[in-house]
Amino acid sequence: MVKQTFLNLSVEKQNKILTAAKEEFARASLKDASVANIIKKAGIPRGSFYQYFNDLEGIFYYLLEEHSKDVKKRLVDNLVKYKGDVTKSFIDxxxxxxxxxxxxxxxxxxxxxxxxxxxxxxxxxxxxLEDNLNEIIQLIDITKLNIESRLQLIYVLEIIESVMMRNLIQVFQRSVSKEKNIEIFIKEMLLINSGIYKKGDN
Known part of the structure; x- marks a missing residue:
C-alpha cells in the first residue's frame, strides 16, 4: 500500500522511485524482485522506502493502479470523442x-x-468497469445497443475486456505481429458489434 509520505514527495522524486521500481519489475517477477535494487537505483535509504510503501507488493500494485487509471482516462476520453460509440472507443x-x-x-x-x-x-x-459503470454508462450511447439492463451492459463490457486481454497476451507470445494482432482485435470487436445472428433471424 502506498503511504501519504510518498504522495507528499515532489513529482520528480516520485517518478525517480517509480522508474527504479519499474526497472526492477522488468528484471524480475514480484516474488523475485528486491527492495535493495530499487533503493540503489532510486538513491534512497531502505528506511525511506518503508516510509513510502508497506512492502514490495505495495509499490508493485501502485504501479499497476496508476496504469489502470491511465487506461480508464483514455476510455472515458474515447467515449466522449466518439460520442458514446463502444466499438470505436474500445478499438482506440x-x-x-x-x-x-x-x-x-x-x-x-x-x-x-x-x-x-x-x-x-x-x-x-x-x-x-463494473466499479466505474455509473460514470461510464453516462457516456455510452445505449440507444444504439441491444441492451435491456445494466447487468447485460456489464456482461458485454466484461466480454470486451476478456477479448482485449487474450489479444494482449498473444503480443508477448509473439504468435502474431502487432499489426495482425490489431487486425484480429478489430474483427472480433466488429463481430461483437454485429452479433452472431443474421438480421431478422432468431
Missing part, C-alpha cells in the same frame, strides 16, 4: 494500450507482468 483504447506496452522503455516490464499474471494482476491491469 486497445491500440493505445498496445502502443504503450510496446514502447522500448515499457516492453520488458509489461512482458514480466503478463508472464507472471494471476487473477489479481489481471483484474488490476484494466480498469474495473
Amino acid at each position: 483504447l486497445y491500440q493505445y494500450i498496445l502502443k504503450k506496452i510496446s514502447k522500448e522503455e515499457n516492453e520488458a516490464y509489461f512482458k514480466n507482468i503478463f508472464l507472471n499474471m494471476d487473477y489479481k494482476i489481471e483484474k488490476m491491469f484494466l480498469p474495473n
Whole structure:
C-alpha cells in the first residue's frame, strides 16, 4: 500500500522511485524482485522506502493502479470523442494500450507482468468497469445497443475486456505481429458489434 509520505514527495522524486521500481519489475517477477535494487537505483535509504510503501507488493500494485487509471482516462476520453460509440472507443483504447506496452522503455516490464499474471494482476491491469459503470454508462450511447439492463451492459463490457486481454497476451507470445494482432482485435470487436445472428433471424 502506498503511504501519504510518498504522495507528499515532489513529482520528480516520485517518478525517480517509480522508474527504479519499474526497472526492477522488468528484471524480475514480484516474488523475485528486491527492495535493495530499487533503493540503489532510486538513491534512497531502505528506511525511506518503508516510509513510502508497506512492502514490495505495495509499490508493485501502485504501479499497476496508476496504469489502470491511465487506461480508464483514455476510455472515458474515447467515449466522449466518439460520442458514446463502444466499438470505436474500445478499438482506440486497445491500440493505445498496445502502443504503450510496446514502447522500448515499457516492453520488458509489461512482458514480466503478463508472464507472471494471476487473477489479481489481471483484474488490476484494466480498469474495473463494473466499479466505474455509473460514470461510464453516462457516456455510452445505449440507444444504439441491444441492451435491456445494466447487468447485460456489464456482461458485454466484461466480454470486451476478456477479448482485449487474450489479444494482449498473444503480443508477448509473439504468435502474431502487432499489426495482425490489431487486425484480429478489430474483427472480433466488429463481430461483437454485429452479433452472431443474421438480421431478422432468431
